[in-house]
Amino acid sequence: MSKYLLFTPGPVNVAENLRAAISKEDICHREVDFDQLLVCIEQKLLSLFQITEPKRYRAVVITGSGTAANEAMLSSVVGHGGILILSNGEFGERLHKTSLIHNSPTHLIEVPWGEPFDLQKIERYLERHKIDVIAMVHHETCSGMLNPLAAIGALAKAHKAIFIVDGVSSVGAEAVDMEGCNIAFCSSSSSKAIGSYPGLSFVIGRKKQFKKLKAHKANTTYLNLSTFYHFLKARSQTPNTPAVPLFFALDQALTNILDEGVSRRFAAIRARANQLRDGMRKLNLEFLIDESDMCSVLTTVKVPPSVSVGELRDRLREKAIIIYEGKGCFQDKVFQVGNIGEMSVFDIQFFLQTLKDVLLTLQAEAADVVIPFRPNATMPVNVNIVPIARPNGALKPSSL
Numbered sequence: 001m002s003k004y005l006l007f008t009p010g011p012v013n014v015a016e017n018l019r020a021a022i023s024k025e026d027i028c029h030r031e032v033d034f035d036q037l038l039v040c041i042e043q044k045l046l047s048l049f050q051i052t053e054p055k056r057y058r059a060v061v062i063t064g065s066g067t068a069a070n071e072a073m074l075s076s077v078v079g080h081g082g083i084l085i086l087s088n089g090e091f092g093e094r095l096h097k098t099s100l101i102h103n104s105p106t107h108l109i110e111v112p113w114g115e116p117f118d119l120q121k122i123e124r125y126l127e128r129h130k131i132d133v134i135a136m137v138h139h140e141t142c143s144g145m146l147n148p149l150a151a152i153g154a155l156a157k158a159h160k161a162i163f164i165v166d167g168v169s170s171v172g173a174e175a176v177d178m179e180g181c182n183i184a185f186c187s188s189s190s191s192k193a194i195g196s197y198p199g200l201s202f203v204i205g206r207k208k209q210f211k212k213l214k215a216h217k218a219n220t221t222y223l224n225l226s227t228f229y230h231f232l233k234a235r236s237q238t239p240n241t242p243a244v245p246l247f248f249a250l251d252q253a254l255t256n257i258l259d260e261g262v263s264r265r266f267a268a269i270r271a272r273a274n275q276l277r278d279g280m281r282k283l284n285l286e287f288l289i290d291e292s293d294m295c296s297v298l299t300t301v302k303v304p305p306s307v308s309v310g311e312l313r314d315r316l317r318e319k320a321i322i323i324y325e326g327k328g329c330f331q332d333k334v335f336q337v338g339n340i341g342e343m344s345v346f347d348i349q350f351f352l353q354t355l356k357d358v359l360l361t362l363q364a365e366a367a368d369v370v371i372p373f374r375p376n377a378t379m380p381v382n383v384n385i386v387p388i389a390r391p392n393g394a395l396k397p398s399s400l
């Protein structure tokens with residue numbers, strides 16, 4: 001049982017059978033029990049990616065959150081080449097910051113948070129610069145925007161660059177076509193749409209590309225992808241002591257997805273997003289980006305006038321609901337509602353009803369202290385607000 005309903009883009013409410021999985025027997029990671037566990041996890045990851053030629057791909061699992069997998073890619077893949085980071089948000093910026101530590105030169109094409117990339121501009125940049133690796137976030141979690149894997153993958157192929165993808169917040173909810181999008185490596189994490197506990201991440205990649213990594217100088221000890229690949233290939237193990245209980249839980253989470261069916265899981269997550277979006281639209285809430293650009297994992301919602309995001313978050317927490325606040329340039333402007341992990345239709349109905357109640361309460365409280373009544377100001381929630389004259393001349397909604 002969980003104290004909270006996590007309407008966040010990770011961590012998530014986990015399935016009950018993961019609680020049993022995480023407390024399985026004690027095993028040693030240098031024994032056959034762990035080798036078999038890792039073999040199972042790898043096979044299931046390849047199935048999750050719906051890879052039709054599994055012999056051409058491998059997946060290494062890292063004890064560390066999503067950033068560990070991203071840093072493993074960025075520190076191991078580029079060598080002496082040039083890397084181009086495409087950034088349209090917080091996590092693109094983080095890729096850039098990480099790459100600057102490991103790779104010189106690191107090139108950057110940056111557009112404002114929440115805006116789509118200009119493909120022609122990227123193409124012109126690739127024509128003029130020697131770029132060996134292109135890195136991009138698939139789902140830019142700060143805005144909810146799904147970036148175009150196929151188009152960037154095609155540009156990478158045309159310019160003989162390898163394409164690496166941060167799939168931390170999309171894998172498990174959206175298809176990532178490694179072959180069709182020319183992706184050499186893709187990272188992700190255990191604790192988002194895959195639905196397990198935080199603490200593990202992984203990198204799936206083409207075997208051919210994994211093999212090439214040993215030509216590069218190691219930039220880190222712990223996050224060297226080449227070492228991970230070597231241990232996987234030679235012994236079906238990890239180079240260092242892994243968080244074994246989390247591996248049991250990840251294995252169970254992947255089994256849950258495969259038992260449900262990958263396409264059905266994706267469809268179920270999208271259906272929840274639609275239920276939430278329909279409900280929030282009925283409350284007259286507006287979304288930050290166009291629905292056609294959104295990932296199915298979360299919805300980024302503009303905060304209504306006179307409501308503070310922090311206050312909204314606190315009031316929802318009192319009702320056992322956890323949401324995200326916008327960060328960076330979106331701080332105080334948006335809130336985010338995730339729909340991954342264990343979540344029922346009834347949880348979503350409860351969320352929508354609670355959100356409505358809390359918004360009405362907050363607006364009523366704000367109206368109490370707001371001085372002038374603005375006849376043109378839009379109220380975000382579908383109720384009739386009848387202004388009543390206050391003794392000091394201010395007005396207050398009566399029908400709340």
Ligand SMILES: Cc1ncc(COP(=O)(O)O)c(C=O)c1O
Pocket residue numbers: 065066067068070091137139140141166167168169189
């Ligand atoms: C797209 C993306 N990349 C990277 C990360 C970093 O992952 P972690 O916090 O697990 O290190 C996140 C976290 O939300 C993310 O959404």
